[in-house]
Amino acid sequence: MRSNGHRLAGLDLSQQVPTHGWLEFKRSPIDSYGPRMEAHLLDQRGGKDLILPLHYARLARVDGVMHLTGHERVGRTNTKASTRRVAQSWLCALNPADALPLLARVRVIKATGFGPDGDHDDEDPFAPLDDQ
Structure with a gap:
């Protein structure tokens, strides 16, 4: 789980402070490259985003808690700048x-070899590079 594109520090995700708001799960505008869903956590119904929204969002029910997965767009959001898509996961519960119970089963895997808090694990090669 990440915040603004950076992995959350620490292995115990149950110690993270939850964000409270209005969950909106809706279809993306039709003019944006085909049908897909997006999720927003708003300060109130019809309000402003509290955290970065999820694009290409998918919803699954896990142990009575809604599990949303998708991608955040991290970086500058003006017209000419390109953003970086970062995988993100939300757990939503009343x-x-x-x-x-679900957070207790989540394990952060050390993909970089430097530690569980390393960023950009998905961009690292799966094996050392050969200089031949």
């Missing part, structure tokens, strides 16, 4: 205690 009571944060409902998500604790």
Whole structure:
């Protein structure tokens, strides 16, 4: 799980402070390259985003807690700048205690070899490069 494109620090995800808001899960505008869904966590119904929205969002129900997966767009959001897509996952529950059994099963894998808090694990090669 990440925040603004950076991996959340620490292995115990249950110690993270939850964000409370209005969840909006809707179809993306039709003019944006085909049908897909997006998720927004708003400060109130019809309000402003509290955190970066999820694009290409998918919804699955896991242990009574909604699990949303998708991509955040990280970087400058003006017209000429290109953003970086970062995989993201949300757990949504009416009571944060409902998500604790699921969070206890999440394991952060050390893909970079430097530690569980390393960024950009998905961009690292799966094996050392050969200089031949």
